[in-house]
Amino acid sequence: MPDKVKSVAEVVRSIPDGSHIALGGFAIARNAIVFAHEVIRQQKKNLTLSQGVMGMETDLLVGAGLVSKIIVGGGSLDRFGPVRCINRARDSGAIVHIDSSSLSLAFGYLAGALGISFIPIKSLLASEMMERLETAAPDYLRRGKCPFTGEDFVFLRGITPDVSVVHVPIADSNGNCWIHGPRWENEEQAKAGKRLIVVTEELVPTEYIQREPERTVIPGHRVEAVIHQPFGAHPTSVFGCYDYDAEHLKLYAECHKTPERMNQYLQDYVFGPHDHWEYLEKVGGLRRMNEIKAEAIFGY
Amino acid sequence: MASISAELQEQAASGITASEIMVTAAAHEVRDGETAVVGIGLPQVACVLARQTHAPRLSMLLEIGVADMSPVDIAVGLADSRIFYRATCWSGFLDTLGMNLHRGVVDVGFIGGLEVDRFGNVNTTLTKDADGKEHYFNGSAGGNDVASLANRVVVIVRHGKRKLPDAVAYLTSPGFVNGRSRRDLGLRGGGPHRVITDMAVLGFDNPSRTASLVSMHPGITVEQLLDNTGFPLEIPNPAPMTPLPSKEELRLLREEIDPGKMYLR
Secondary structure (H helix, E strand, O other), rough: OOOEEHHHHHHHOOOOOOEEEEEEOOOOOOOOOEEEEEEEEHOOOOOOEEEEEEEEHHHHHOOOHHHEEEEEEEEOOOOEEEHHHHHHHHOOOEEEEEOHHHHHHHHHHHHHHOOOOEEEOOOOOHHHHHHHHHHHHHOOOOEEOOOOOOOEEEEEOOOOOOOOEEEEEEEOOOOOOOOOOOOOOOHHHHHHHHEEEEEEEOEEEEEEEEHHHHEEEEOHHOOOOOEEOOOOOOOOOOOOOEEOOHHHHHHHHHHHHHHHHHHHHHHHHHHOOOOOHHHHHHHHHHHHHHHHHHHOOOOO | OOHHHHHHHHHHHHHHHHHHHHHHHHHHOOOOOEEEEEOOOOOHHHHHHHHOOOOOOOOEEEEEEEEOOOOOOOOHHHOOHHHHOOOOOOEEEHHHHHHHHHHOOOOOOOOOOOEEEEOOEOOOEEEEOOOEEEEEEOOOOOHHHHHHHHHHEEEEEOOOOOOOOOOOOOEEEOOOOOOOOOOHHHOOOOEEEEOOOOOEEEOOOOOOOEEEEEEEEEOOOOOHHHHHOOOOOOOOOOOOEEOOOHHHHHHHHHHOOOOOOOOOO
16 A cells, blocks of 8 residues: 655645645644645735635635635635635725635535536525626536436536545545544535545544444545644544544634734744644644534534 | 413512523424424423423434434534433434425424514624624524525514514525515425414415414513514504413423423523
């Protein structure tokens, strides 16, 4: 079996400016924070990001000024508040934003993953998203009819990101991945990508995967690189591994209220630490990580 | 109106809150054996109440890919692992929103929002200043999918003139847009069925497909209701009253379902 384990710095160096990156987090769950931090340190620019329900990883990248376009279904930090950096960028017109719905993103990725150029959906019809996107983004969606029944549909263009990034609890060095808990659009999002990068909390021997291969959501042969980083999603949660860090999310939710404080946050928590281990020390180290560690029965 | 004053006395005596009336009214909108897509908060509380009373075989789906969860801790949102504890299925959008909702087998969909207008259109995307400048909020997520595809859509919002305007500032999730039929709009689901607030229950069973009064919560006056609604509302005389929660419903809400009053403020 090939060993695809690489450092996050090495992986991010291979991603050119202007890439379309599909991110696999959902609000405050399983965000690839270690990946987002490294993209910010390396100042990859002019990015397009796609995601079903945006969370902190996307807010960080938009807040760092590296994103020119988002293709999304929605997003928030749950009760910790809205994705303020993204909302500010939408308000000011600083980014192009293709706003649709959760299912629209899942369908778009499914079409991409299946290698079909479009997919019909019954969502979005008669909505303002449809009205605005029909003129602003005819390359993303169009109105159409079923050739058999004549029923009205929205035809969504298949989404094929340059790079898909998924944060998982368990993978082997070949990239076979297990995901515990709900998976939102992760399977389609992962397989729609032209390249696929996984970040894993735990790196296990292939023999461990072979014991219960029915749990494999992403098979290794599709995966280009595996980044092994415990607590790599902090302060967002990884079900079965650790809870979200409410204290740090509250701090972030204060900082991203203004561009000035957001810049200070990036200085303190992204540019300051050289890598994720230093970041974890900065946010409370082993003591804090032990506090948010998942309880065996509950998984959070 | 002796019966109403008796009800009001009972309400005052047991300290029944507007939230408790609201969530019980929402629970009464689901029937036993149905499938519902729920969001976190009041819809979830309503569905758990329905399950523990008249609808033990109600199935609940969460858009992220969860079926029939039985959480023991209060969650901060859909992405909080607390919400999907002891579920019977973990999947993803393609299952819940796709092969259930899009397939047409979801009976009831609950949604909330920044605004709901007289045609039952819902806005979760943005607010506008007086000068028209847009301020973005969370967007659709699964909201548009639920509104477009569920057989009955129940909107739960707090009552207020700005929450219930004549027309939404942004149409995220379609109801009966401009009074048009769902078929005419190209949509599959049955559209808005109820708007449940902390003052009243509104419905759409009329030829103009506009929100009309189904019932007013006890203790609310017609004047209060009209003052807090941004569109004209026809009020029958006498106005029907929303049933108060039963003693057992109150006990369940207060002692078992939301003892910490996380949602039932």
